[in-house]
Structures are given as structure tokens and as C-alpha cells.
Amino acid sequence: MSDPAPPPPPGASPPPGVGTAPEPTVPPPGADGEQALDRRIVLAWRIALLPELLPAGLVVWLVPRLLPVGRPLVAALVAVVVVLTLGPLQTLRWRRWSWRLTDAAIELRSGVLVRRHVVVPHFRVQQIDVLEGPLERLVGLATLRVTTASASGSVELAGLSASLAPTLRGELLARAARANAELGRDGLDAV
Numbered sequence: 001m002s003d004p005a006p007p008p009p010p011g012a013s014p015p016p017g018v019g020t021a022p023e024p025t026v027p028p029p030g031a032d033g034e035q036a037l038d039r040r041i042v043l044a045w046r047i048a049l050l051p052e053l054l055p056a057g058l059v060v061w062l063v064p065r066l067l068p069v070g071r072p073l074v075a076a077l078v079a080v081v082v083v084l085t086l087g088p089l090q091t092l093r094w095r096r097w098s099w100r101l102t103d104a105a106i107e108l109r110s111g112v113l114v115r116r117h118v119v120v121p122h123f124r125v126q127q128i129d130v131l132e133g134p135l136e137r138l139v140g141l142a143t144l145r146v147t148t149a150s151a152s153g154s155v156e157l158a159g160l161s162a163s164l165a166p167t168l169r170g171e172l173l174a175r176a177a178r179a180n181a182e183l184g185r186d187g188l189d190a191v
Helices: 041-066 071-086 088-095 134-139 164-182
Strands: 098-101 105-110 116-121 125-131 141-148 154-161
Touching: 041 071, 041 088, 041 134, 041 154, 071 088, 098 164, 105 154, 125 164, 134 141, 141 164, 154 164
Parallel strands: none
Antiparallel strands: 098 105, 105 116, 125 141, 141 154
8 A cells, every 4th residue: 555645835736636626617518508499489580570570561661652852761771670680680599599407507598789697596496387379389399487486587498399398397397306305395396
């Protein structure tokens, strides 16, 4: 048997890997890694925007009839806004949305101009609903609504495959129950 190494002199740092905490690592993409929304959500967002863009279409139609000067310019500007809103803006919005399930929480990141990072600890989860509106059913998607025991109320994770949403709901409920059990709660708050 060999003798243990003598302790380092005061003020000296220990050799690498000895007596130091492990470096935190980010999990690779996969089960607990950063996840993107299903690409079909872009189509759903574009379809959902159509009723909101009707006033813009009305402006494009009315401007040439009402303005004596600058008609083509105003109509062109409104048309450009409509095209950008339905096209690249929704794709950029999709690229900026991600979610991650960790041992401690579910994290949501979103936003094009204003970035938003929401962390919902598993022990705060009270209820998880799977929602499928008519538009979501049309494209095969679902939304997970996570209701929490906090002032913020709930968060929504849209753009999940309709087959993935119930599986993710079950996993979140299991993690919420484990987190509550670790805190000495019965874990029955999460349903």
C-alpha cells in the first residue's frame, strides 16, 4: 500500500481533479438538453395571424382610394409589414423558442425582440394540462399548460407534437412528485 499524498502547502492550489468540485456541464441535446418546438408551429402561427392582419389588408385596399398623395408608398409599406409578419418573423420566432427539462425544473426560452427565460421548479408544479385547439389539431400539435404555485400562475409550452405532449406531461408529473417527496410533501398536489 502506498502512503497518501501529503496535503499541499498553505496557499497552494491542489492538483487538478483533487479536492475540487466537478465542473458543471450542460447536458447534450437529447433527453434533458435544449429542445426546439415542432416546426409545424410556424404554420399554425401564420394561420392564427390571418384574422389579425385583416385590418392591414383593409388599409392596403382603402389607402389608394382615400389618399390623394403617396398612395403607392403607404400601400407598399403596409404590404411589406404583412409579408414580414407572415414570413420571416414567424420563422425567427420559432428559432428563438426552446425548452429544456432538467432534474430541478423546466426552462422555457422565447422572444425575438425581448428575450424571456422562465424557470419553473418541479416542486412548484400543481397541474399540467394538454390543450389541443382546432388549429393545433389541424397541424398535429398540442400545448402543455403548466400551472404553478407562484404569483405568475402558469406557463405554456406550445408547438409540441400531439404524441409527445402526454409523454412530457407524465414525465413532468413524475418529476414534480419526486421533488415534493424530497421536500417532505406527499406529492399529491401535482395532478
